[in-house]
Amino acid sequence: MKILMVSWEYPPVVVGGLGRHVHHLATELATAGHEVVVLSRRPSGTDSSTHPTHSFIAEGVLVVAVAEDPPCFDFGDDMLAWTLAMGHAMVRAGIGLGKPGIGDGWVPDVVHAHDWLVAHPGIALAEYYDVPLVTTLHATEAGRHSGWVSGRVNKQVHSVEWWLANESDALITCSSSMQDEVERLYGPERIPLRVIRNGIDVGAWSFRPRAPRTGPPRLLYVGRLEYEKGVQDAIAALPRIRRAHPGTTLTIAGVGTQFEWLRERARVHRVARAVTFAGQLGHDELLGWLHGADAIVLPSRYEPFGIVALEAAASGIPLVTSTAGGLGELVVDGVTGASFEPADVDGLVEAVRAVLDDPAAAQDRAYAARERLTADFAWDVVAAETIQVYQSAKRRVRNPMGRPTIVERPLPERDPNQPV
Incomplete structure (x- = not known):
């Protein structure tokens, strides 16, 4: 098949897990013999x-990789305007693929859009080429904000997501919890929706048993520094963990908008010297931390997959x-790891203590977790399942749509220390 993928991140521009996912999927599809343009x-x-x-292969x-247009938009300050400008540039580049002398008349069989930021180019290019939109x-915006879309920008993003979902000819989510979320939020009636889990290249993450501990315990967090990732809960739990296991440290690997706020939380909880912000780690350095730390703590309050x-x-x-979203489907408490409810600092403390109190049992669970990484998570399986979605997707007759109804609800009770 001829596949046109549209994504706001792709190597060398990578913001988070989405860029890595699209990269692995695209290269696996190409390896399988399909023509892939990103x-x-x-x-x-x-x-x-x-x-x-x-343009490069x-x-x-x-x-x-499309250049930014001259108008001055900053993603942090003008997110919607910046996104629309990016989409406009992508549409022009995408149309160019079909022109002789530019893309040599290349026409896709399907357009595959990844998330709301590319809704406009994804919808426009599928319409231009008259092919299915997957x-x-x-x-989701609501999921990232604890189920609420009360702010002006939140509502705008939510409405774009609703539009993209209902304009698509087929939808994919990475977990059953995300499937339920999409159906509840957008109600994309009569649009096929399939769960295809994210993949992993197991060979890139070599297994190493824990060596006997010779010093204070070392905990590790890896991910974006955003409120929904729950890093603040790991920081809040650290004082009590250190009372049971003196000297315990927490290394936080990643970047994000809440770096300064999280650093302040460490000062508030008087663990600033025990918390290290390592920034974005390269693969080899990250692997070294994964092999050396006593446990990884992923305290997400919202997590589509994990x-x-x-x-x-x-x-x-x-x-x-935590048991948030996809993490609750991936990790079996007491079998492949230790789990706790999202935002439950007490539960987080107990889970970490259980791991540090009995390293042998924790290692047994780590072996069980590795064994669960079956072919279901192999990228060739993910690619084959995605091709099935492409082949079954049919371009529907489009009918005019009104704007979505966004129910006005008061803001929920929030953590008083949560950044606005």
């Missing part, structure tokens, strides 16, 4: 004079995770 973008804050649109995939919804849990399981580190 429309993505140049780094934020650049322009076409310094970073013009760049990497691992069998044609990547079209969308993977990796997360790819870091799979990577951690492959490396052999004991898992301590």
